[in-house]
């Protein structure tokens with residue numbers, strides 16, 4: 001290799017080997033794990049609508065700190081504060097992840113060529129994570145901003161948002177992108193930091209979780225649509241008898 005070429009390579013790879021790069025890697029993994037587990041909890045809480053309006057109402061009131069108020073009603077300000085925190089974590093995660101994004105068409109072509117020649121399962125997962133990450137870059141903030149500006153959550157209020165305000169369209173795109181991104185992301189972190197040696201087994205677990213979360217997510221979305229379509233206008237918040 002001639003001197004000029006090795007100098008160019010040294011400049012090109014310099015930032016990747018700095019201590020900042022290692023720190024950024026740790027922040028990316030830590031924020032990713034936090035978001036991955038948040039999503040697992042979120043989709044379960046939110047799919048309590050499948051157990052009925054009252055179940056979802058109780059879950060929402062509990063998460064909004066209803067046990068700390070004299071009326072028993074939750075405080076939407078908690079949703080706003082928590083949503084702002086999640087937005088901060090998402091921004092941090094995306095900023096760290098952007099370093100790895102192929103920036104030029106040539107890099108994309110090289111990646112695709114590499115994938116065709118090698119056909120390595122983990123490289124394929126990485127590619128899909130990048131594609132879904134790109135989609136989430138645009139969709140996730142829209143949802144989180146909505147929860148900050150309009151934090152009312154409940155069987156009727158959520159159904160109103162999903163059906164009458166057409167949030168179902170956003171959720172139908174967000175759900176598959178975020179589920180694939182989060183589950184393959186958790187898999188990749190476990191492999192990267194050496195938590196698990198059985199890659200094939202863990203990859204299967206990630207795929208099963210993806211199908212499971214898609215099923216409960218789509219069923220919940222259908223439940224909100226059905227409730228929304230049956231509600232008389234103007235919509236009044238649900239309250240248990």
Ligand code: HEM
Pocket residue numbers: 039042046079082083084086136140143144147153154157158159161162167171172174175178216217218219220221
């Ligand atoms: C802390 C902030 C968040 C809050 C308070 C929140 C709250 C909610 C609520 C109440 C719903 C039910 C529908 C509705 O009322 O509009 C919902 C649906 C959904 N959320 Fe979030 N969310 C938050 C953050 C996120 C994040 C960061 C993601 C992923 C990027 C996400 C992904 C989804 C998806 C995919 C659905 C639709 C689920 C389905 O199809 O059943 N949420 N969210």
